[in-house]
Each structure stands twice: as structure tokens, then as C-alpha cells.
Amino acid sequence: MAVTLADVAARAGVSAATVSRVLNGNYPVAGTTRSRVLRAVEELEYVVNGPASSLAAATSDxxxxxxxxxxxxxxxxxxxxxxxxxxxxxxxxxxxxxxxxxxxxxxxxxxxxxxxxxxxxxxxxxxxxxxxxxxxxxxxxxxxxxxxxxxxxxxxxxxxxxxxxxxPVVEDEGGARGEAAxxxxxxxxxxxxxxxxxxxxPACLAFDNRGGARALAEHLISLGHREIGYLAGPAERTTTRHRLEGHRAALEAAGLADGAGDRVVHGRFDRDSGYEGARELLRRFPGLTAIAAANDTVALGACAALREAGLRVPEDVSVTGFDDLPFAAEAAPALTTARLPLHEAGARAGLLALGVEEPPPGGVAVIGTELRVRASTAPPPSGPRPARTD
Amino acid sequence: MAVTLADVAARAGVSAATVSRVLNGNYPVAGTTRSRVLRAVEELEYVVNGPASSLAAATSDxxxxxxxxxxxxxxxxxxxxxxxxxxxxxxxxxxxxxxxxxxxxxxxxxxxxxxxxxxxxxxxxxxxxxxxxxxxxxxxxxxxxxxxxxxxxxxxxxxxxxxxxxxPVVEDEGGARGEAAxxxxxxxxxxxxxxxxxxxxPACLAFDNRGGARALAEHLISLGHREIGYLAGPAERTTTRHRLEGHRAALEAAGLADGAGDRVVHGRFDRDSGYEGARELLRRFPGLTAIAAANDTVALGACAALREAGLRVPEDVSVTGFDDLPFAAEAAPALTTARLPLHEAGARAGLLALGVEEPPPGGVAVIGTELRVRASTAPPPSGPRPARTD
DNA sequence: TTCAGGATAGAAAGCGCTTACTACGATGTG
DNA sequence: CACATCGTAGTAAGCGCTTTCTATCCTGAA
The missing domain is CATH 3.40.50.2300 (Response regulator)
Known part of the structure; x- marks a missing residue:
């Protein structure tokens, strides 16, 4: 059916082994032989059979x-x-x-x-x-x-x-008794x-979600905000928990009482969740002057809800995102957010996957965020909140 | 090294062929045998060797x-x-x-x-x-x-x-003389x-780029725009040409002189290209009241350039995009654009790739666009640059 | 001139799976 | 009761490549 190594070998007048060696270039082959083989490959439009190659070599691409x-x-x-x-x-x-x-x-x-x-x-x-x-x-x-x-x-x-x-959450004492938890x-x-x-x-590139969320909350606090809502992601995810922890840490450090669950609404990481979550936040905490969102996409949804409620961003309510996806800078108002170097992180993960880069010492490298202050945050309004239109 | 079919077969007390048949389920195997095999698979944590399987079966996943x-x-x-x-x-x-x-x-x-x-x-x-x-x-x-x-x-x-x-661009007359062009x-x-x-x-799902661009241009024309700039993509691409053709067709149908190259700037399909292109357009054609962009991303860049030039969208200049990517609806102003059902198109391509769906008759299905009129387009300003009304 | 040793290339044994083809009871039928 | 048939499962021949081991030819030193 398809052209095989043997066909190429026959055409070039050499053995299959030689063709394989030419193609994989890990073995000395005389120049004339090599070019004869390569010509045969060209002429027959030979394409290696990957599965066969993977099977024999026990690796894949x-x-x-x-x-x-x-x-x-x-x-x-x-x-x-x-x-x-x-x-x-x-x-x-x-x-x-x-x-x-x-x-x-x-x-x-x-x-x-x-x-x-x-x-x-x-x-x-x-x-x-x-x-x-x-x-x-x-x-x-x-x-x-x-x-x-x-x-x-x-x-x-x-x-x-x-x-x-x-x-494991369970302490390892079971080990003493020879029983696994x-x-x-x-x-x-x-x-x-x-x-x-x-x-x-495994080699691990962790994002500094805590630090990023903390920096964003500190930014809001430094602008004068005291009543800050948080649109969290799904409760069971590490990303959600870490960002929420960073957020709360900033509030606590500023002496702002923010007991568990206060001014926090859990949702998903998508736009509609931000929209719904912001509406709920507004309903439950009418005095909010700022909303920190789990990520940029959620923030966008929140902005939409705020607009709809007749509130201006950032004049009435400030909003922050997370990630700094490309659209964050183009949104109106441009989102204040914590930049995550996603492309770079992916690139580094690729290098680690190839084995080109050594795993970080201890196995874990923490990738930091960078605060990007844009137009979606401002000091809280000084006067009374304008009447809601609905 | 790794667990193989033979190991599983030995453990289950059957032949490798039987294990293969159980695993591929395309051959009758008695219930008791089957469960014995499956248990052995579980116990040994057997995972099929894909390359070997692909080699033998001459297919891959x-x-x-x-x-x-x-x-x-x-x-x-x-x-x-x-x-x-x-x-x-x-x-x-x-x-x-x-x-x-x-x-x-x-x-x-x-x-x-x-x-x-x-x-x-x-x-x-x-x-x-x-x-x-x-x-x-x-x-x-x-x-x-x-x-x-x-x-x-x-x-x-x-x-x-x-x-x-x-x-081929060359006419097939060469065939008569037995020579290939x-x-x-x-x-x-x-x-x-x-x-x-x-x-x-091959099975082909083509986007109706011409139709979409034409609908957008017609929309602008119907709003009263007469001087419309176009931010085209790279000149060598079919997408660019088709969208540009649609755009021009609308202009010509409306009797708007728009000779080749007029009010058109070529660039790339990214945001920065939209930014630069819009600046050039503004410089070369100060009277423009609308800009149609090659896609949403380009449109976003154009909006940024317009804002920077002190022009409001859509009060001073209307802008249209193409594709209706998720951010288009969230941008401020929300982009008027031509929606392409990208997810659905991908899904259908997947089905065609699987062979589950038959190729469209003639091999080509044209996927239409849907005009989405949003806030980025409005009638041209009547003040300093009055539009002709006829 | 002879022979060690390097440079090349061939022979052949798998890699782990799929799938004819075959074998063999257990049914069913005339 | 003999024989065709069906349902199961085993045998074994590859699938196309890599790689070890071996053979051959050449070169240069003794």
C-alpha cells in the first residue's frame, strides 16, 4: 500500500537499516550512500510510519x-x-x-x-x-x-x-500503625x-494567585475603598481559594472586617457568572464601592451588570480583574488587573516537557503577577450613591 | 518493562488474541472470559500500547x-x-x-x-x-x-x-498539447x-466572507455613511480578498465611487494593525465617517486609535468588526459585526473528520454570517462633515 | 606484505498489537 | 446417529520500524 522503508531501501540499493540510519541521522553513513537514500526518499515521496517508529523506539513525538x-x-x-x-x-x-x-x-x-x-x-x-x-x-x-x-x-x-x-488531609499517623489513610x-x-x-x-509552575489578588485588593484599599465585594470562582478549585485568600489577607491587614463569606459570591470563571454575581452582590451589599472579580472575564460580566444598574465604572464602583488577557486592556474602561505571563509560562512548561530545561529546585517555581492599574479603578465616590434606576 | 497484552493474557489464562478482542469489542467473547480478562486488565493496570495498535491496525486516533x-x-x-x-x-x-x-x-x-x-x-x-x-x-x-x-x-x-x-490560474489549454502548466x-x-x-x-466548510462584509457595508451605507474606510488583512489571503470584495460590492451597488485601493489600508489581522491602519486612514482620508475592519480584533485597535485622535465611536466615526468574537459584545461601544458560527463550524468539521457526517453535496458548504448591529455604528455626524441625503 | 582497527553497511531479532485462519466442542437438523 | 453449524478461542503471520550484532572493506602501521 504505502511506501515503506524497504521500498526506499530497494530503490536506493541499500538495506532498510541504512535508510533508517540516514533518516534518523544518529549513525555514520557515507556521503554518497546518504544522498542516494535521500533521493530515493524524495522520488518515492516516502513518509515515515510514525506508529511503527514509536513502537520500535518506544517513544513518540x-x-x-x-x-x-x-x-x-x-x-x-x-x-x-x-x-x-x-x-x-x-x-x-x-x-x-x-x-x-x-x-x-x-x-x-x-x-x-x-x-x-x-x-x-x-x-x-x-x-x-x-x-x-x-x-x-x-x-x-x-x-x-x-x-x-x-x-x-x-x-x-x-x-x-x-x-x-x-x-493528604489526614495526618500521616496511620503509617505508625501500618495502615494507610x-x-x-x-x-x-x-x-x-x-x-x-x-x-x-512533577515539575510545577505555580501562579502566585494569592499575591496577585492581594495586590489588587491593596490597590483598592489604597484608593480608599472599604466595602469591597468579591466575585469568586468555583469553591472547589485551588485557584479560587488562593485568590480569595490573597484578597482576604489584604482586607485583614487593613483592619477591614470581612468574615468568612462576607461580600463574597461564588460562581464560575465565565462572563455570565460575573454578570449574575455582580447583581447579587449589589442586591446584598448596596453600599459596595468596589468589586474584585475572580478573573478578567468575570470582571467584564460584572461591568455589564453595573452599567445595567445605572452605575458607572469606575466613578460609582471600581472593578478589578485577574490574568490580563488581551481584551482587558481594550475594554472600556480598561481593566485594572493582575497580569499573569501566560505565554511565557506555557513556553517554560514546553521546555520542561521536552526536558530541555531542568525542573526548578524543589520542583516548584512560583510565577509572579504584575499589577496593571488601568481605568476601571478610582477612588470611591464621596457623595451618596446616585439613585438606582430600576 | 511495561505491562503488555501477553501479560494480561497470561494472568487471565487466555490467549493474547482474546484479550485484544475483549478490549476492542468487535468480536464475540463469552461473558465469563470477558470478565476474567477485564479483571486482569484492572489488576495489572494495563494500558494499550497505542503505537503498536496503530501499526497493526493501520489507523490512529x-x-x-x-x-x-x-x-x-x-x-x-x-x-x-x-x-x-x-x-x-x-x-x-x-x-x-x-x-x-x-x-x-x-x-x-x-x-x-x-x-x-x-x-x-x-x-x-x-x-x-x-x-x-x-x-x-x-x-x-x-x-x-x-x-x-x-x-x-x-x-x-x-x-x-x-x-x-x-x-490553476493558467488556462488548461496546455493539456491539449500534452504539457502541464x-x-x-x-x-x-x-x-x-x-x-x-x-x-x-476535500470536504469544505467555507465562510461567507463576501456576504458578511457586504452586509456590514450596506448597514453603514443605510445609516448614511458615504466615506467609508476599510482596514483590510494581509493582501495575499483569501479571507482578505473576499471580505474586501464584499465591501466593495456594497459600495458599488450604492453608486459610491471606490476605485481599487481607495480608502483601503492593508495590514494584519491583529489589534496593533488596526491601530496603525486607522491612524493612516485618518491621515489620508480626513473626511471618513466610518471604518470597516477586517475583523473584531482589528476593529478594537481602530477604536483605540480613534479615541486617541479625539474622535468618538460612533458619534464621530462608526466602526464595524467581523467574526463576533466573545469580546465584541463586551467592548465599549459594543461592536457591530458579522457573526460567524465558529464553534458550530468547528463541530461540523469534527463530524466530517470522523466521517460521521457526509460531505456536503458538491463538497462545499457555505456557512453564512449574521449581522449583529450594536453600539459602534450610528448615522454620520451632521455637523462639520455633513452627509449627503438623497 | 600482513594485520589491527576504523568506517560502513547488512542480517535479523524483536517492539506489542490485530486479524485472518484454524480448531474444537456444543448445538441443531435431516 | 451423522453431519452441518454456530459460538468461542487459539495459532501465527505480519504491520514497518529500530538496533544489536556481525561482516566487509580500507587504511595505515609494523
């Missing part, structure tokens, strides 16, 4: 990239960063190029596990997990097991934009929690 | 998706649509799932060819090419050859958001142009 949603620029930009390194355009020889298998998990741990297996099955050379993790111990245990399996299979694992695997998994069965020492420690 | 830039929501959304179909989350059995290999070509035809070869090498089950094509005949000929090769290798090819391959390729060598009849005709 595939790198898995797990994202919540590839349509979301947050993940798209990270994926772009990864690709910029695993398939550099400027390298003349495409042989070194790895291919990115992008898997949309929807943020679901089950999907994540499914894709991990699928990628292991493809014998992917590496797997990059992006986006925050779900904190449920059973999921963490299952993920730990899956990652350990993958690492044992010889693939690299990189976490990009998520914290290292959490240690367990928890109840999503399927109702008992799941063994890995001992802290057993956790796989 | 990979589907290539070529995009200009995965970080651009335009392509991210299409890719998301593709994934929604080739890896449906609701299907309980992940075995049917295909994996998307996303390749960022930067819009370069050379990169496109490189990735096509790389995907053919992986024996991808299908390849989806998105984004507009470059019209250069040499590139088209090379692309045609590559696609023909891929189809011969048994993979499906789908074009999503780009027109069918163009017929040729052109000069990018590497300086002579390239044979495929006869029209030889062009591969």
Missing part, C-alpha cells in the same frame, strides 16, 4: 496538553506558549518537532484522568496539566496515582498554573490516600 | 487541526468545536475518543506543509485545515499535492473556514500546476 477549555484565551495563550517551544518554527529540521495533543477537560477531574490514560496509551513523551486543580482528596489521590503511572511509563509531567499535588472516592469506593512522601512531584 | 494561532480566540473557538465532537464528554466509553493534534502554522504555507507531513507520518485519521488560504499558485499547487498524498494515505481532509483549493515555486524551482480536474476536493 506527542506531548499532551490538558486544558479546561481551549476556546478560552487563558488556555489558548498557554497552549500557544507550549507550542512555541515544542515546535519551534525557526528550527529548519522539523524532525525535532513535537506535536501538541490538546485535550479539553472542562475542568473535570474525571475527564482529566480519562485523557491522562489516553495520552499514556499514545505513549506521549510528556503531559502538561494546566489550570487550577480540584481540591477533593479523592480526586487528588486518583490524580496522584495516574501521574505516578505516567511517570513510571517514562513520560515527563509538568504542572502549569496549578499548585503541586496536595498532601483512606477517603471515599467519587464512585463510593474507598480510596487510599497517598502518603505525603509518595506523592509524585 | 489522532486528528490534526491546523490553525494560524491557537492563542487567537477565532481559532480557539473553532478548535473547541472540533473537540466537542471528536471527543464527546458524554460518551461513557472513552475508546471512541479521538485526540486533537493542534498545530500552529502562523498562517505560513510552508509550516502548513510541514505539519501536513508530520501528521501524515503519525497516520492521523483526518486533518482539518482552518483559516484562510494564501492564494499564491505555487503554494496552492504544493498544498494540492500534499492533500492528495494525505487522502491517498487514507486520511480525511476537511477545510474549515477556507475556500476550496483554487483552480507550471509556475515558479517559493524555492525557485518550477512547480507543476495541477489540472483543475486533478485538484483534490
Amino acid at each position: 506527542l506531548i499532551g496538553v490538558l486544558v479546561n477549555d481551549i476556546a478560552d484565551p487563558f488556555f489558548g495563550i498557554i497552549a500557544g506558549g507550549v507550542q512555541s517551544r515544542i515546535a519551534p518554527v525557526d528550527a529548519p529540521d522539523p524532525r525535532g518537532r513535537k506535536l501538541a495533543v490538546v485535550c479539553t477537560t472542562g475542568g473535570s477531574p474525571e475527564q482529566e484522568l480519562t485523557y491522562l490514560t489516553l495520552l499514556q496509551r499514545q505513549r506521549a513523551a510528556a503531559v502538561i496539566l494546566t489550570g487550577g486543580a480540584v481540591e477533593d482528596p479523592a480526586h487528588q489521590a486518583a490524580l496522584a496515582a495516574a501521574l505516578r503511572r505516567i511517570e513510571r511509563a517514562g513520560a515527563r509531567v509538568v504542572l502549569c498554573g496549578r499548585p503541586p499535588l496536595s498532601p 483512606t477517603t471515599i472516592g467519587p464512585d463510593g469506593t474507598e480510596v487510599a490516600l497517598p502518603r505525603a512522601a509518595d506523592l509524585p512531584r | 489522532l486528528i490534526g487541526v491546523l490553525v494560524n494561532d491557537i492563542a487567537d480566540p477565532f481559532f480557539g473557538i473553532i478548535a473547541g468545536g472540533v473537540q466537542s465532537r471528536i471527543a464527546p464528554v458524554d460518551a461513557p466509553d472513552p475508546r471512541g475518543r479521538k485526540l486533537a493534534v493542534v498545530c500552529t502554522t502562523g498562517g505560513s504555507p510552508e509550516q502548513e506543509l510541514t505539519y501536513l507531513t508530520l501528521l501524515q507520518r503519525q497516520r492521523a485519521a483526518a486533518v482539518i485545515l482552518t483559516g484562510g488560504a494564501v492564494e499564491d499558485p505555487a503554494h496552492q499547487a504544493a498544498l494540492a499535492a500534499a492533500l492528495r498524498r494525505i487522502e491517498r494515505a487514507g486520511a480525511r481532509v476537511v477545510l474549515c473556514g477556507r475556500p476550496p483549493l483554487s483552480p 507550471t509556475t515558479i515555486g517559493p524555492d525557485g524551482t518550477e512547480v507543476a500546476l495541477p489540472r483543475a480536474a486533478d485538484l483534490p476536493r
Whole structure:
């Protein structure tokens, strides 16, 4: 059917082994032989059979990239960063190029596990997990097991934009009695929690979500805001918790009472959640002068809700985002936000996946944010809040 | 090293063939045998060796998706649509799932060819090419050859958001004399142009770029605009040409003189190009009351330039985009634009790639746009630059 | 002139899976 | 009761490549 190595070998008058060596360039081959082989390759339009090659060599050119949603620029930009390194355009020889298998998990741990297996099955050379993790111990245990399996299979694992695997919540005293701690998994069965020492420690590029949220809240406080609402993401995610913690830390440091749950509405990471959440915030806390959103997209939704409520941003209510996606600077008003170097993070994750870059000491590198002050924040209004129009 | 079929077979006390049959479920196996095998699979944590499987079965679970830039929501959304179909989350059995290999070509035809070869090498089950094509005949000929090769290798090819391959520019009279028409390729060598009849005709989902641009221009004209600038994309791309043609068609139909090149500035498809282009447009045509941009991103850049020039959108100058990316509705002012159902188009491309959906009759389906009138367009100002009313 | 040793290239044994083809009871039918 | 048939499962031949081991030819030193 298709042209094979043997066909090329026959045409060039050499053995299949020689053709393979010419094509892989890891073995000395005489110049004349080499050019004869290359000509035969050209003439027959030979294209290596990847699966056969992967089988024999026990490696593949595939790198898995797990994202919540590839349509979301947050993940798209990270994926772009990864690709910029695993398939550099400027390298003349495409042989070194790895291919990115992008898997949309929807943020679901089950999907994540499914894709991990699928990628292991493809014998992917590496797997990059992006986006925050779900904190449920059973999921963490299952993920730990899956990652350990993958690492044992010889693939690299990189976490990009998520914290290292959490240690088990239960203290490790069970070890003394020779019993493993367990928890109840999503399927109702008992799941063994890995001992802290057993956790796989893949290379990890964590985002400083706490620091970024804290900087944003401090910015609002320094402008004079005292009643600040927070539009949080889904409660079970690490990203949500860390950003919320940073936010609260700033409030507490400023002596602003903000008990648990106060002025906080949980939602999703999308625009509509921001819209709905802002409406609820306004209803429950009419005195708010600022809203910090879980991310830029949420902030945009919040702005829409505020406009609709007849409130101006930032004159009546200030709004902050997070991430600094490209549209944040173009929005009107341009969003004050915490910039995350997503492309760079993806690029570095790509390098780690290739094994070109060494894992950071301790396995974890924290990627900082940069405060971007734009037009969506201003001092709170001094007078009474103008009457609501509805 | 890793667990193989034979290990599972030994453990279950059956032959490797039986294990394979259980795992692929395409052959009758007795219930008791099946469960014994499945238990062995569980116990050994067996994961199929994909490359071996692909080699033996001569197929793979990979589907290539070529995009200009995965970080651009335009392509991210299409890719998301593709994934929604080739890896449906609701299907309980992940075995049917295909994996998307996303390749960022930067819009370069050379990169496109490189990735096509790389995907053919992986024996991808299908390849989806998105984004507009470059019209250069040499590139088209090379692309045609590559696609023909891929189809011969048994993979499906789908074009999503780009027109069918163009017929050779040279008339086919050479055929009468038994000579093929040729052109000069990018590497300086002579390239044979495929006869029209030889062009591969992959399933094609073309966007109605002409219609969309025409509708936008007609909208501006109906508002009373007479001096309309156009921010075009890169000159060599089909998308650029088609949108420009639609735009001009509307102007001509309205009897507005708009000779070639008039009030048109070419650039790229990004924000900065819109910014620079709008500045140039303003400088060269101070009387403009409207600017139609090649897409939403360009429109955003144009808005920024206008604001900077002290012009209000839409009071002084109206602006239109194209695509209706999510941020278009959130921009201030919200962009009037032509909506392209990118997710749906991607989904359909996915179905075509799987072979689940039949190619459209004639091979080409045109995907229409929908005019979205929002706040960025309004009648031209009546003051210093009065519009003629007739 | 002879032979060690380097430079090349071939032979052949897998890599782990799929899939004819074959074998063999257990049914069913004439 | 013999034989065709069906349902199951095993045998074994590849799929196309990589790589170890081996063979050959040449070169230059002894």
C-alpha cells in the first residue's frame, strides 16, 4: 500500500537499516550512500510510519496538553506558549518537532484522568496539566496515582498554573500503625490516600494567585475603598481559594472586617457568572464601592451588570480583574488587573516537557503577577450613591 | 518493562488474541472470559500500547487541526468545536475518543506543509485545515499535492473556514498539447500546476466572507455613511480578498465611487494593525465617517486609535468588526459585526473528520454570517462633515 | 606484505498489537 | 446417529520500524 522503508531501501540499493540510519541521522553513513537514500526518499515521496517508529523506539513525538477549555484565551495563550517551544518554527529540521495533543477537560477531574490514560496509551513523551486543580482528596489521590503511572511509563509531567499535588488531609499517623489513610472516592469506593512522601512531584509552575489578588485588593484599599465585594470562582478549585485568600489577607491587614463569606459570591470563571454575581452582590451589599472579580472575564460580566444598574465604572464602583488577557486592556474602561505571563509560562512548561530545561529546585517555581492599574479603578465616590434606576 | 497484552493474557489464562478482542469489542467473547480478562486488565493496570495498535491496525486516533494561532480566540473557538465532537464528554466509553493534534502554522504555507507531513507520518485519521488560504499558485499547487498524498494515505481532509483549493490560474489549454502548466515555486524551482480536474476536493466548510462584509457595508451605507474606510488583512489571503470584495460590492451597488485601493489600508489581522491602519486612514482620508475592519480584533485597535485622535465611536466615526468574537459584545461601544458560527463550524468539521457526517453535496458548504448591529455604528455626524441625503 | 582497527553497511531479532485462519466442542437438523 | 453449524478461542503471520550484532572493506602501521 504505502511506501515503506524497504521500498526506499530497494530503490536506493541499500538495506532498510541504512535508510533508517540516514533518516534518523544518529549513525555514520557515507556521503554518497546518504544522498542516494535521500533521493530515493524524495522520488518515492516516502513518509515515515510514525506508529511503527514509536513502537520500535518506544517513544513518540506527542506531548499532551490538558486544558479546561481551549476556546478560552487563558488556555489558548498557554497552549500557544507550549507550542512555541515544542515546535519551534525557526528550527529548519522539523524532525525535532513535537506535536501538541490538546485535550479539553472542562475542568473535570474525571475527564482529566480519562485523557491522562489516553495520552499514556499514545505513549506521549510528556503531559502538561494546566489550570487550577480540584481540591477533593479523592480526586487528588486518583490524580496522584495516574501521574505516578505516567511517570513510571517514562513520560515527563509538568504542572502549569496549578499548585503541586496536595498532601493528604489526614495526618500521616496511620503509617505508625501500618495502615494507610483512606477517603471515599467519587464512585463510593474507598480510596487510599497517598502518603505525603509518595506523592509524585512533577515539575510545577505555580501562579502566585494569592499575591496577585492581594495586590489588587491593596490597590483598592489604597484608593480608599472599604466595602469591597468579591466575585469568586468555583469553591472547589485551588485557584479560587488562593485568590480569595490573597484578597482576604489584604482586607485583614487593613483592619477591614470581612468574615468568612462576607461580600463574597461564588460562581464560575465565565462572563455570565460575573454578570449574575455582580447583581447579587449589589442586591446584598448596596453600599459596595468596589468589586474584585475572580478573573478578567468575570470582571467584564460584572461591568455589564453595573452599567445595567445605572452605575458607572469606575466613578460609582471600581472593578478589578485577574490574568490580563488581551481584551482587558481594550475594554472600556480598561481593566485594572493582575497580569499573569501566560505565554511565557506555557513556553517554560514546553521546555520542561521536552526536558530541555531542568525542573526548578524543589520542583516548584512560583510565577509572579504584575499589577496593571488601568481605568476601571478610582477612588470611591464621596457623595451618596446616585439613585438606582430600576 | 511495561505491562503488555501477553501479560494480561497470561494472568487471565487466555490467549493474547482474546484479550485484544475483549478490549476492542468487535468480536464475540463469552461473558465469563470477558470478565476474567477485564479483571486482569484492572489488576495489572494495563494500558494499550497505542503505537503498536496503530501499526497493526493501520489507523490512529489522532486528528490534526491546523490553525494560524491557537492563542487567537477565532481559532480557539473553532478548535473547541472540533473537540466537542471528536471527543464527546458524554460518551461513557472513552475508546471512541479521538485526540486533537493542534498545530500552529502562523498562517505560513510552508509550516502548513510541514505539519501536513508530520501528521501524515503519525497516520492521523483526518486533518482539518482552518483559516484562510494564501492564494499564491505555487503554494496552492504544493498544498494540492500534499492533500492528495494525505487522502491517498487514507486520511480525511476537511477545510474549515477556507475556500476550496483554487483552480490553476493558467488556462488548461496546455493539456491539449500534452504539457502541464507550471509556475515558479517559493524555492525557485518550477512547480507543476495541477489540472483543475486533478485538484483534490476535500470536504469544505467555507465562510461567507463576501456576504458578511457586504452586509456590514450596506448597514453603514443605510445609516448614511458615504466615506467609508476599510482596514483590510494581509493582501495575499483569501479571507482578505473576499471580505474586501464584499465591501466593495456594497459600495458599488450604492453608486459610491471606490476605485481599487481607495480608502483601503492593508495590514494584519491583529489589534496593533488596526491601530496603525486607522491612524493612516485618518491621515489620508480626513473626511471618513466610518471604518470597516477586517475583523473584531482589528476593529478594537481602530477604536483605540480613534479615541486617541479625539474622535468618538460612533458619534464621530462608526466602526464595524467581523467574526463576533466573545469580546465584541463586551467592548465599549459594543461592536457591530458579522457573526460567524465558529464553534458550530468547528463541530461540523469534527463530524466530517470522523466521517460521521457526509460531505456536503458538491463538497462545499457555505456557512453564512449574521449581522449583529450594536453600539459602534450610528448615522454620520451632521455637523462639520455633513452627509449627503438623497 | 600482513594485520589491527576504523568506517560502513547488512542480517535479523524483536517492539506489542490485530486479524485472518484454524480448531474444537456444543448445538441443531435431516 | 451423522453431519452441518454456530459460538468461542487459539495459532501465527505480519504491520514497518529500530538496533544489536556481525561482516566487509580500507587504511595505515609494523
